Amino acid sequence: MSDPALLRSRAEALAAPLPALLAGAQHLARTVILGSHGRRRPGHGDEFWQYRPAMQGDAARSVDWRRSGRSDGHFVRQMEWQAAQSVMLWVDRSRSMAFASGDAPQKGQRAAEVALAVAILLDHGGERVGLSDHDLPPRTGALQLLRMAQALGAEGDAPEYGAPLAREMPSRSRALFVSDFMGDIAPVEGALLEAADRGIGGVLLHVLDRQEEAFPFDGRTIFTSMGGTIRHETLKAGDLRARYLDRLAERKERLRYLARVTGWQYSLHHTDGPASAALLWLYGALERHA
Structure with a gap:
């Protein structure tokens, strides 16, 4: 994940051959790619x-x-209306996103690849894309995509959990938040409400590992956060399963509720699932906010 060129290459591989990734659905892929031009409403344009x-x-x-x-x-x-729109992406790069189980990729790796693939498709459609929290305001072009890949692939000090900021996003723009949303929900709620107040519509992509959904632990277990700042040891991990699953369900329902009241959209993605499915849904969801 520290090689920006590799990250961009993998994201482009996800974005470009969309038909193959969706079992040869070439017609659907062309519809998605052309959808960036198909705004289907009157306005300034040449078409x-x-x-x-x-x-x-x-x-x-x-x-x-x-x-x-x-x-x-x-x-x-x-x-046909063809004015370029600004789309700001926030991709959680906190330590929590480094978790992975089995053969699944890290949550952060999947989040970065899918988000950059969305940016590539939007850029191909003439939209301006940028990264919040990285001093990358929305622009178009290959150089902007390279900068985004470098930012998403960079390593450095990171908090245990991430939180988005809406103040760096242009009013009336669109936004994409990608995270496991495992941290304090208050900053997420604040960012969503601020975004809605400024006319920013967007999408929440909730990325989780299957193990986080199943909680397959029993007996003596030591739970340690990815950053090592949180540690809990128990002799009866199975006794925590019901409470953990209840809290996880509450978190997902809270995110769905916040999306509803702010006019955003919400989707849950598991890292052992196909990245192409998340990409297709995200691209369509962002187009609906155009």
């Missing part, structure tokens, strides 16, 4: 969208006289 009946207040120059001449009414030629 024709549709004709609509002329209404009071329309300028004479906006009337398509050739089309109108084939009918009894006047019609206006609408162009």
Whole structure:
């Protein structure tokens, strides 16, 4: 994860051959890739969208006289809205995200690859992408993607748990938060409410390892946080299972609730599942916020 070129290569491999990753669904992949241009609403642009009946207040120059001449009414030629949008990504790089079990990748590795793959697809569609918490405001182009890969692949001191900040995000933009959301929920709630107040719509991607869902521990067990600052030893780990699962369920329901009241969308992704499924859902969810 410390090699930015490798991280970007893996993210591009996830984004580019979307048809193969979805069992050869080439038509669906083309729809997703072209969806960045398919905003399907009127506005400034060069691509024709549709004709609509002329209404009071329309300028004479906006009337398509050739089309109108084939009918009894006047019609206006609408162009498809193509203004670039800003999409800000927050990818949790805390120590908690380094956890992995079995053959599954680390939560942080999966989060970084999927988030960067989303950025690549959005950039291909002409959108501006950036990273919050890394002094990377939204821009387009290969250099921006390289900078994002370097930021996501960099190693350094990290807290046990991460928290997003909305104040670095442009008003009326879109946002993606990717995390295990295992830390204090208050900063997440604050960031979501602030974002909603500023007209920022977005998506929460909750990334968990299957072992975190199952809690397969019993007997004498020593639980240690990934950063080593939290340690708990018990002789009866099985007795903690019900309470742990209840709290995890409460956390997921709280995130769903916060998404509902702020107009965001929420999805849960397990690291042993296909990254392509998370990518497809994320891209579609962000497009719906366009």
